[in-house]
Amino acid sequence: MGFEPKIIAFCCHWCAYAAADLAGAARMQYPHNVRIVRLMCSGMMHPEFVMDALSQGADGVMVLGCHLDECRYRDGNYRALDRSDMVVELLEDFGYEPERFNLTWVSSQEPDKFVKAVTEMTVRIKKLGPVNDVQG
């Protein structure tokens, strides 16, 4: 058995979570490594969750929100974008590879994009190896 990473995906209720539902309805298949945590908006995502998840052994963290200018709450995804640029930089400060974090825009109509995002992330993290390897 190879390394099966655990990836936490924070999904906006209005878009990515719906896209994930739709991927199911369309019976699209994707790696089983993602655990979705539903948020009302990608702007709800506190960067602390990313650090928490990684420190508790998540091998990767994704945030999936609505396309820019399509946020239900006006500009929540811009907040997520601003934060994620920063999170990527801080990951290095805290000793994680920045590749362990990913932000993707997925509309509720894009199950394929959702599937592609989680599949690529899984592949990327598998290449990267377990998160705990990095520490110490």
Add this chain to the structure above:
Amino acid sequence: MAKVLNIAPVSRIEGHAKIAIHLDDNGNVENTFLHIQSLRGFEKFIEGRPAEEVPRIVNRICGICPWMHHLASNKAVDSAFGATPTPTGHKLREMCQVMAHINDKILHFFFLAAPDFVLGPDADYSVRNIMGLVKAAPELAKQVVKMRQLGQMMLDKFAGKAIHPVAGVVGGFAKPMVEEERKELLQGTRTLLDFGCYALDFAINNVFAKYMDIIGDLGAIKTGFLGMIDREDGSLRLYDGQLRLMKSDGSFVDFEGDDYIDYIGEHVEPWGYSKMVYAKSWKEGFDMALTAPKGIYRVNTLARINVCEKISTPRAQAALEAFRSSFGRPAQQTLLYHYARLIELVYSCERTIELLEWEGITDPNVRAKVEPKAGRGVGVVEAPRGTLIHDYTTDENGCISGANLIVGTTHNIAPMNMSVKRAASTLIKDGVYSEGILNQVEMAVRAYDP
């Protein structure tokens, strides 16, 4: 049977040190070491930091004299950025610095050193301390605590923080003084001046007179001296001036802090983290031999009192004259550091008042415009424990790319080692030693207030 006495920690000093006295088979002193135990690495971890932030980091080198590091650092960054503080900013900084000297001297003399004299070097360790002093001389103790507190709170109130200050800023000072503050500070400082004069009298009459024999002898060594003087008239300066390096024979050279590298060097021994500063310009090398030391000079109160031509304030000048008539110039006795310290206490109070009475002190123009840029700057001030040198190089973003720090105590590490050796080998003979004797060895260190 040979053995080692480990006096650890050296107490009632600021810092982490241990004295190791190596006795030979006959119980006589073979060698002594003052091991400096701690290394934190400020020179390195300020690298990369924006230079204007550094004065707020390096003050943590010392919690007793944070103002000195804070301001030396500010001066260094000013110079690296090519900024000249406004006259009022400059004076406000000096006022804070000399005010910080006041507290430090009260602290050192009464809290740390006085128990040895008031309660006696041989008193039991459980009472030979400030707590014991409170019981022995409650009124004095109360007064001392009150005065120190007054000084600290004045600084705290005006400059936000007394410990690890923040009000000195690149280009000047963070806030102007308003008239109300000036009045309040003046009133407080006048009270402190009264106390300073009282303390000096108290020490001359009740301490130095009583312990003249010890003073003349304990840890006595013969060295050169380094201290800051006024560029014009050679009088005592603490915040800004040129440096004077004096040989034990009284001859001297004067130089600007910027050129320190041509005059002094640092020697490293494998048994202590602190480097030992010596006079490179004398071109005789470094040697701590008690009989014929090479390159050794001392800093701190005694050094400053020795190198200066005079003191610009009247009461301190009178005290200096009395001191010189008793002990000559340069005075070498180690325990005279205490005496010199109290003269500086009076000077500090007088100087603070002088600054507060300067008409421009309440001018709102306290900070000059600065632009971060590449450069190099050396900031020198006189800390209670000696000449403090901060030397920074900045990159084009105005961040520190290199730093060299020489803190007051390091100049005195070599002389302290010598004083310890001198004291130990004088006091310990044929395996006879006691707690009291060992405390006297420590007193030789304590005089330097490391």
Add this chain to the structure above:
Amino acid sequence: MLITKKIGSVMIVGGGVTGIQAALDLADSGFFVYLVEKSGAIGGAMSQLDKIFPTNDCSM
């Protein structure tokens, strides 16, 4: 003149985005709404468009 009582219900013919909007507004203003759609589901032509249709929320 004959006064007849008005009925507090509306029929909306067409379940596209227009009909849905009219239905929502009327239902929200206190009228009973019949939304009549010819095909098997509401949504109209707009549901066929790829973009400009970020969420399906207008149809609930």
Add this chain to the structure above:
Amino acid sequence: MTLCEVTDIAGRAGNFTVTVKEAPRYVDMGKCIGCGDCTEKCPKQVDSEYDAETGKRRAIYVKYLQAVPLKYQIDPEACIRLQNIGTCGACEEVCDAGAINFGDIEKIHRIDVGAVVLAPGFEVFDPTDSGVWGYGIFPNVITSLQFERYLSASGPTKGYLVRPSDSKAVKKVAFLQCVGSRDENLCGNGYCSSVCCMSAIKEAVIAKEHSPGLQTSIFYMDMRTHGKEFDQYMERARETSGVRFVRCRVNGVEKDGSRDDLRLSYINEEGLQVEEVYDMVVLSVGLQTPKHALKLAYNADIKLTGDNFAATSDFAPVQTSREGIFACGSFAGPKNISQSVTSGSAAAAAVSDLLAPARFELSADASFPDEKDVSADGPRIGVFLCHCGSNIAGVVDVEALGEYTATLPDVVYVEQNLFSCSQDSQDMIVERIQEQSLNRIVVAACSPRTHEPLFRKTLKTAGLNEYLVEMANIRNQNSWVHTADPEAATSKAKDLVRMAVARVTCSDSLKSISVPITQKGLVIGGGTAGMIAALNMAEQGFEVHLVEKTDILGGNALNLKHTWSGQHVPTEVAKLVDKVVWHEKIVVHREFEVTAAEGFVGNFKSTLTGRDGFKRTIEHGAGIIATGAEQYIPQEYNYESITRVVTSVQFDKLYELNEVHVRRAKNFVFIQCVGSREENNMYCSKVCCTHSVQSAIGLKKENPNRNVYILYRDMRTYGQREALYKQARKLGVIFINYELHGKPNVTENGLVINVEVWDHILHRPLKLEADMVILAIAIRPMSDASTLSKLYKVPLGGDGFFQEAHAKLRPVDFSVDGMFVAGLAHFPKSIEESVSQALAASARAVTLLSKREVFLDGITAIVDEQNCDGCALCVDVCPYNAITLVDRIADDPDAGKLIRVNQAQCKGCGICQGSCPKRGVYITGFTMEQISTQIRAALAA
């Protein structure tokens, strides 16, 4: 009601009886759970209408995957079983829910209603019959609707742009505009469909995003991008995306060589014959009224225009010729999405007006038992695991999942259901909650997006707070997507259930908050839009305050003479003013301006200040901004120095007065786009083309010997206005196209005005001698719009007009609840559109005002007073300005500060929570604790 058609409307306004024919679905809506097993097994494939014949569907199908209702239906034409009793029946076999009913029959309903709204929409022009441009002959000529499906991720190619004939990736695509529009010869549709230009640009841009390197060319006559921000979009398409625009009429599409490539020939702007080869040609097909709607119109006795759209008045754009029956959407003329949505709301306003006395007679609320307080009890969690027939149980080992679930902390009860969402399961869950005294529920089934409301209701029925339920999505996000790996799916299901259990453990009972509503409206601006909105609200019985800055009602309409359809504006405006002024429910505040505003949805308080400084405070539940727009004062074409260069508005006056210059003039030159569509004002003022054409027609009709020239960039006589354009050409008005880089030059030479312009068709500079030059001036946003914008915290767009909440779906709402926009304040538009928008704004406002209180969602931000210390980091991040900083203890600034969240303004997005360094604010139902517990649980295995 789906699969239903209206066959007859009898009766009169207020009292109709409508006959509705319901076609059989053959699937029991009550039983179908929308799992899709049936479709998978159905052996019969036919073309999908939804995919515009680009893809296939089965005989049993849903229209599209997110269809509402998500219930399957059987196409009787295609179904093997229905065509041939006794055969097939595969769907019936696989349907665990037992929803298939082959015996379903057609039903006729007779329904009594007070009003009827017709919104039958449009159908696209079908180019098959006419065989335009080889459609139906060459496989790679497709319609724009088909192209949409090719672009769509849920479409037949999953969004990959390949061509139908050979699945070759498309490299070059051409869009041909005006197919079935502006073309009476081919299809009889002389009108402009109005939306195709914009949609072709959008398709071109998106196609380029899908396939990098794709070349796209749009062949057009006039680019009619007259909507809000449309011109900017076109510029971006041209500049940034590299979409090519070619102004020409293509004269032929032919097959190129042996492959399926297509050769286009046309005459370019230099007058040369050009041939180009494309992989695919997209026909931008026009809109037309569907045949069934025509039939319905006939049956219901609704009058239509010559273009087969419902006939309406410009001042009552949703009223049909029969009282009580309203038309909206594309049925009343070609419309884009936002206009359609607006007209939907406008129809609602008209209906409400009609039926206001019967409001609330037929709507009812359900009642639930009192809620049990569980805050003091430790969690007792019940978990219900759904098999969803075989949808979940076929992949996930539900037995093992059940055993595992029972070991989780605080889980006291676990049960498996075949279908957790069925009615009997609901009853069972209610029973279990009571019998086991469960106080928190986890349902491991499908998506909370579709089923959470159902289970919330179940909890309410059982007397539990509805927020104490959590769903583990083990179907859509597990069994369906990991079908091939049952082991992994089972272990993931355990994780998902564990996460849900952990989360529900820290869930609390939440109450939705209600805020009382001031049942009064405020309308700012006394122009057409403002008056229409005020009047409609008042007619519905609500008190309205109408604020007008000047001393006269009417606004910009006072400058106008005729609407595009010829209605006399002054008469209509006068009628309107009269009604408004004398309406007992309307208070008009002339010479007043809003100077201060506070409050929030349902409870605004606005301060009006009069010209004399007198102040009035109005409390209102909703507000409509209809402050209009200003005229652009030209700086160009020597307007300032040449007296006979006049603006269109000035010209109307001169013309009406039969002023001497006008009377004597022989040569008139109209210059379009003065102050529009350039540099900082990259928007189209929308009405000026029609206006100039109308004026030109007037001039020509009066005296055919006059020479009338119109210098234009794109002639934007959209929709049914195209008829005017045609008439003008017929009358001999000369239209000369100019481009931005060759703008006309206007100089005075004695009595003659010289106008020089580069003619793109003749390819030489054209010198015109004019007696009068009329500048079609732009409509500019009110210069003081930003003041109102700040007062009500409603945003302005980049061009200075008020910005609606959503360009398509919420065209009259502001992102601030309770505030709406109508008329020119929003964007340049015609009177008819202003009226429609004003009615829509009124309808939207009435949805609020008709209630005594508003209930707000339970998911909202709450300040944790223990942790919040008023650092204000969250104040500006709130998109709704719901957060304010206040003193912790009133009148004691030394006690520190904290934030206060206005519950009525908060939408629960949680951006504040995501910004707070100390957990000083949390979103109920999505607290930091809940989320981090969930993360911890996810990683606990």
Add this chain to the structure above:
Amino acid sequence: MAVTAALEWLGSCSGCEIAILNIGEDLLPLITETLDIVHAPLLMDHKYFGQCGEGVALEIPDAVIGIVTGCVNNREHLEVLQEMRTKCKVLIALGTCATHGGIPALMNGQDQQESWQGIFTTVSTDPGAEIPDVEVPPPLDRVYACDEKVRIDMQLPGCPPNPEFIAEVIVSLVEGRDPILPSKSVCDTCLTKREGKGTVDKVKRFIENVEFEPGAPIDEMRCLLEQGYMCMGPVTAAGCAKRGVPGCISARVPCRGCFGPVRKGGNQLLDMMNGLASNGIDYKSVVDRRSILRFTGAHGRLRPVKKHVAREKS
């Protein structure tokens, strides 16, 4: 009956000790009546190896209350800390170095070996010097906060800690109750005017003074963060305020976070950057973001900058 107390300092600057002395009027009764100090290097002469230095094992007397200041960065610190833990019933970590690593933990952001090498090869140092290693305690691999090495019963951060709260902690312990300490952020104690970040889109370096009216009360000054200076008030624990105003703010200087994170386990760097980013303030305008951790570099927060090496997994 006085309660026995032992005071120790590890990697520290003695600022905390000075803060104790700054307790003021109550100091003398506290150190002479309330407490019976049995060990305190700054104030008294109890020695580790017996009063004559003949012992071999480090020893500190039993005490009810133990107070340690400073971080743990060498073997001696560790031994002293462990001895304190063994001998003291209640162990208090005093000051930010003890609770979060403090300024010395900035070393954790550097390569230790390289840095130490550098310290002994400065321009003014005689050439050929090596890192001392005789009779001096060897360094640990990095700088630790006390609670990373032993159990700590109570944390009282601050650089320096507030004398008022030092007294409160001691008195409450003696009285057997929970101490009343601030639990919020610096902003809670800051009276400056706050309205939201407004138009700020970048943070300025502190190379010019903030805007304020000299002599006017602090509540008439706009929040420094809202003036565009990076003030770490929002993410920093309260406790520095005296006379109702945080220390640095009263000097018109922005907070640098010396009391550590406002929430236990909070991360000042992450929270501050998030605060900026969330407000649309360009986080890249922070010149040296790592120094946001200048007081809290222990607990693995601050690490040397990794040279980015692409990792290939076999």
